Amino acid sequence: AGLRRSSNAPVPLSSGEKLLAGGTARFSAQLVMYPFDALRTLAQTRKGAKTLADLGAKTLVKGAATTSSFAFFVGGLQFSIFAAVRPRAPAVVASACASLGSCVAGIPQEVIKQRLVTGIYPNFRTAVRQISKTGGVLGFYEGWRPTVARNLPFVVVTFCTFDALKNNALKHRGPDGKLTTFENYAFGVGSALAGALATQPIDVVKTRLMTQAAVAGKVPYKGVADCVGTMFRNEGPGVFMAGLKPRMIYMGPLWAMQFGLNGQATKALQKRKAEKLAA
Numbered sequence: 001a002g003l004r005r006s007s008n009a010p011v012p013l014s015s016g017e018k019l020l021a022g023g024t025a026r027f028s029a030q031l032v033m034y035p036f037d038a039l040r041t042l043a044q045t046r047k048g049a050k051t052l053a054d055l056g057a058k059t060l061v062k063g064a065a066t067t068s069s070f071a072f073f074v075g076g077l078q079f080s081i082f083a084a085v086r087p088r089a090p091a092v093v094a095s096a097c098a099s100l101g102s103c104v105a106g107i108p109q110e111v112i113k114q115r116l117v118t119g120i121y122p123n124f125r126t127a128v129r130q131i132s133k134t135g136g137v138l139g140f141y142e143g144w145r146p147t148v149a150r151n152l153p154f155v156v157v158t159f160c161t162f163d164a165l166k167n168n169a170l171k172h173r174g175p176d177g178k179l180t181t182f183e184n185y186a187f188g189v190g191s192a193l194a195g196a197l198a199t200q201p202i203d204v205v206k207t208r209l210m211t212q213a214a215v216a217g218k219v220p221y222k223g224v225a226d227c228v229g230t231m232f233r234n235e236g237p238g239v240f241m242a243g244l245k246p247r248m249i250y251m252g253p254l255w256a257m258q259f260g261l262n263g264q265a266t267k268a269l270q271k272r273k274a275e276k277l278a279a
Contacts, residue, residue: 010178011270011277018083019076021269025261026075029254030068035060036250038117043243044207047235049214050119063116066124070109077102079262082159091163092156099155100148107147108140111210118214143209146224150202158195162187162259184263185256192255196248201240203247205231 013021030037038060042052052059078098085094112127121127131139165187170177179187196203205227212220221227231239 010176011274013266013269013273015080015084017269017273018080018266021265022079022258022262023072023074023076024265025258026078027068027072028261029075029257030071031064032257033250033254034064034068036246037113037254038062039246040243040250041114041117041207041211043246044204045118045211046208046215046218048216048218049211055119059117059119063113063124063127067109067113067116070105070112073105074102074109075258075262077105078155078159086163091160095156095159095163096152098159099152102155103144103148103151106151107144110147110206111140111142114207114210115213118211120211120213143206146202146206146209146227150199150206153202154195154199156195157198158191158255161191161194165190178267179263181260181264185260188256188259189252191259192251193248195255196251197244200244200247204240204242207243 039052042049042055042059078101081101082094082098085097089097111131112124115121115127115131116124121130135142166179166183169179169183169187205224208227208231209221209224212218221230
């Protein structure tokens with residue numbers, strides 16, 4: 001009887017179950033917040049690209065379901081990798097591994113999503129076909145350097161901040177303590193806003209590189225350094241904060257829902273598993 005698990009102790013989940021919880025959370029959050037992400041993309045594109053008035057309101061949901069399917073793997077990889085590495089390494093190492101691992105699905109998602117939103121391609125199928133035709137597999141990873149440069153510090157800041165807030169909240173609750181649903185959402189908002197503010201300039205550069213085809217007649221950027229230099233010379237330093245407001249409106253709720261839904265999904269899976277073990 002002494003070996004039996006405490007009734008309040010959380011049942012450990014497998015890597016697949018953690019991936020399912022995190023993936024479901026990210027997919028749901030991404031789908032709900034997609035229009036705000038589309039507004040952020042339009043605000044960051046190069047001058048001369050079509051605006052929301054040109055493209056129409058329908059562009060705010062173009063590719064929402066199909067590109068959000070990538071988000072399942074992005075969120076699943078982030079949460080499952082972080083959960084697997086965190087017991088063996090500091091939060092900064094675990095979050096860095098989670099960020100790099102999730103880029104496998106995250107970069108193609110960004111490339112397709114941003115080209116749909118800016119009107120480069122009319123639909124998901126055409127986007128995939130044309131990108132494959134012109135660039136092969138590597139075409140889905142265009143702009144990967146600034147994307148990784150943005151995602152790595154963003155995920156590290158976000159997950160480390162959330163981890164610190166979580167540990168502080170649980171330090172007096174005992175080994176079986178859990179965050180409340182409100183705490184998951186609140187800590188998610190605060191963590192994401194800190195990460196978004198820290199990485200805004202890199203996010204703008206990433207968007208510019210991924211959406212160059214949206215501006216006809218403009219000389220393409222030769223790379224990250226040329227993009228940064230051209231933007232600074234032609235548009236001034238303020239351009240690196242372009243789209244900050246819609247990005248904050250997007251990222252705060254997105255990560256609040258992601259952490260909150262992940263917490264709820266995790267609890268549901270643990271409850272179901274505990275009931276099976278008790279049967």
